[in-house]
Amino acid sequence: MIGVFLIFYGAIMTISPTCILHVAQAWSTDSLEISALRIIRGSLIDNMNNLKSWSKGDPCTSNWTGIFCYPAPKDGYLHIREMQLLKLNLSGTLAPELGLLSHLEILDFMWNGIHGTIPKEIGNITSLKLLLLNGNLISGPLPDEIGNLYNLNRLQIDQNQISGPIPKSFANLRKIKHLHMNNNSLSGKIPPELSRLPILYHFLVDNNNFSGYLPPELASLPSLKILQLDNNNFSGSSIPASFSNMTMLVKLSLRNCSLQGAIPDLSQIPRLGYLDLSWNQLKGPLPSKLSIDITTIVLSHNYLNGTIPLTFSGLPKLQKLSLANNLLTGSVPSSIWQNMTFNTNDTLLLDFQNNSLTDISDDYSPPANVTILLYGNPVCDSENQLDIVHFCQLKTISEASRNSTKSKIMCRRCPVDKDYEHNPLSPMQCLCTVPLGVGFRLKSPGISDFRSYINDFEINLTSLLHLFVYQLYIDSFIWESGPRLNMQLKLFPSNVSVFNVSEILRLRGMLAGWEITLSDVFGPYELLNFTLGSYASDIPDTSESGLSKNAMVGILVGAVAGAIAVSVAVTVLIMRRYRGYRAISRKRSSMRTSIKINDVKCFTFEDMARATSNFSNSTQVGQGGYGKVYRGTLVDGTPVAIKRAQEGSVQGSKEFSTEIELLSRLHHRNLVSLVGYCDEQDEQMLVYEFMPNGTLRDHLSAKCTEPLSFSKRLHIALGSARGILYLHSEANPPIFHRDIKASNILLDFKFVAKVADFGLSRLAPGHDAEGITPGHISTVVKGTPGYLDPEYLLTHKLTDRSDVYSLGVVFLELLTGMRPISHGKNIVREVKTACQCGLMFSIIDSRMNAYPSECMEKFISLALGCCHDETDVRPPMSEVVRELENILHMMPEDATSEALVTDSSKIVSVSFVSSESSGADHLVSSGIPAVAAR
Incomplete structure (x- = not known):
């Protein structure tokens, strides 16, 4: 009997506990545009003839769903070293049997739709070096057992729904360099025990619910380069004076953390390039001295007083100085830009809005590269200051995206059989080439204006990828909340029309395998997508892993130990259960198209009915023109508010999807958090964090x-x-x-x-x-x-x-x-x-x-x-x-x-x-x- 268990219906169902990933999901040819399915190294390759999969029709041309299981080898465990399934629209839950993969070094399920909790059995995989689960719908607490992964180098769980505290056992991750846990619902105090991590580079926990005091022990982290804690609530806490001892720090971001007290002396941090302490309740004077490498100083929306120090004129790399909405007095400085040399793309933003600045020099004429905002200061009300009226208008400055530009040289049209383009940067501009598309995001850059750093970035990335600079084209970039920098890149072949397959695999492996490290000023990155485009048809049937192309597209993975044990009785029970569910689902309208929003959890009607005791009147907490609101409890115990639209509701499908799209990317303590939504069986429901004190x-x-x-x-x-x-x-x-x-x-x-x-x-x-x-x-x-x-x-x-x-x-x-x-x-x-x-x-x-x-x-x-x-x-x-x-x-x-x-x-x-x-x-x-x- 072959260990294969098939489900070809559209619902996610619990199957045999021997599968590594409990999953069923529809596929389309779009999946070919995403990163490699890099599953196998070691002995599993030797037994590829034992692999079996099933599909309904050709998986490259029609949608299908299936569960793939692998029979256990003779020695009882699997020799998989890499499991990378980046952005393949997988859904389902992580099974405890992952702990059986004792040789696994890379576990990468980034940017899928996986929900449920992180199984504690992952702590058994002591060989693990990369644990990458960001961009899913995972909830529940972090298992203490993750602290057993003494070889772990990178932990990325950001952009999920994980709650609870950071376990103190994480202090045992002695080889960890990257802790990326931002954009979750983590709470409690940040454990001071984390100060024992000897080589931690990046600690990103912004957009969570941490409280308590800001641990001064973090200053003992000897290798820390980025500390980003924005949008947490350390109410009543001050910035520890010990932070001045963080000599390796490149970026310190504590925006909107309810911090009080004075800004400590940060002059002893020699490489500090980015400082954001805005939206707090800080008092006292501005820092008088900072690193000459600093690019960004954001201290707005505090209660800082005194004058603007003249020492800010000695910062040659400064791009942004935001002091708006404070209690500053005295003169508007006129010397900040005097020691700076501006190239074409260099800019300097000086935002002094809404202070009490009263004086300005008679000859206040900054260069064109400098933008000054003085709105809301008494100096703008003086009758004799008509020459500065353009500085006194209320403005919001944002960096524009860089859009692609077409080559101005007249070239012949390229063939249409592939996605040919002219590389505008190539010395052979009229050469028709087929680029690779790369979605690339800087998760915590140490700059506020990317335009003057574009050349540095291009040189940095191409040198790491062993490409010529002209092979990289930045098609567009845009700042996202965080701030994070989202870029769409194109990689062009060098003086030939197409990449060969080995070069594609090399580039994809380096980007997806975290084999490059950018300069500190750009911080950590993440690969959002790797688009093959026309190359998808050129990838041979046998890849590095030995998998066929159809298997790469179609396998919803799972290496298992003992799928042979799945019984006919279990199958019959599951099918009966599913038929019952399908009977309920028949009333779903065929006229309405169900929405799908990335990074937002999609609940089933059954989930919502279970959470509310079948929408019992006892769980109803409100009612309005849109419909009724219920208090519910999810399977993991999370209390939620469920807003259920009534038939003929005032709010239509457009408003429904608008709210989901907006709330999925908004993160602020004074905005309600969207947990997920339900859009099936002629039902529209929005699931929010529960607000116990109502409206x-x-x-x-x-x-x-x-x-x-x-x-x-x-x-x-x-x-x-x-x-x-x-x-x-x-x-x-x-x-x-x-x-x-x-x-x-x-x-x-x-x-x-x-x-x-x-x-x-x-x-x-x-x-x-x-x-x-x-x-x-x-x-x-x-x-x-x-x-x-x-x-x-x-x-x-x-x-x-x-x-x-x-x-x-x-x-x-x-x-x-x-x-x-x-x-x-x-x-x-x-x-x-x-x-x-x-x-x-x-x-x-x-x-x-x-x-x-x-x-x-x-x-x-x-x-x-x-x-x-x-x-x-x-x-x-x-x-x-x-x-x-x-x-x-x-x-x-x-x-x-x-x-x-x-x-x-x-x-x-x-x-x-x-x-x-x-x-x-x-x-x-x-x-x-x-x-x-x-």
């Missing part, structure tokens, strides 16, 4: 028994504003939400606000043919009455200030507890009228606790400013965030004791008296007057 509208409702305090309302307002500011300025490309309202602001267990529901969102406009970015999108009016920007309603012109208006209405709801429109009354008009009549405090929510009057006045003023009828008069979201931060700085730091802090030099001790106590329900203070809610 903001719930807590403003008269039915709420525990009303929000003023302090909590301010924090909710700030969190919401930060999330929207991220959409407007940090997302790439920027996004207009278009449906901001109290019911779309969710609250987690700590009452942290998270903006949700992106079904109506629109991408901000891009550059037109003249390089000008329009300020609006002309579109059909959509949104919720009461929150709609009146100018958008009249002109159909959607702008970022349309979101500002909607958020202003939410602020008014926070202040009054009213609905936007109730019994014919409009909340904006009601509040404006009350303020004009001197009755400002009469419309404050009577259930609110006492509040400082000055803080309340500022909040009301901000809310009404956001709701101004004229678009241009409304503040940008960056100003909204800054004003809310200033108001909160006037509020108590300790929300429980409610001690009132007016500024850094004056602290007034006060106490709040509960309305239940005898006496009064007002704020007692000898300082700032306060009023109780009426």
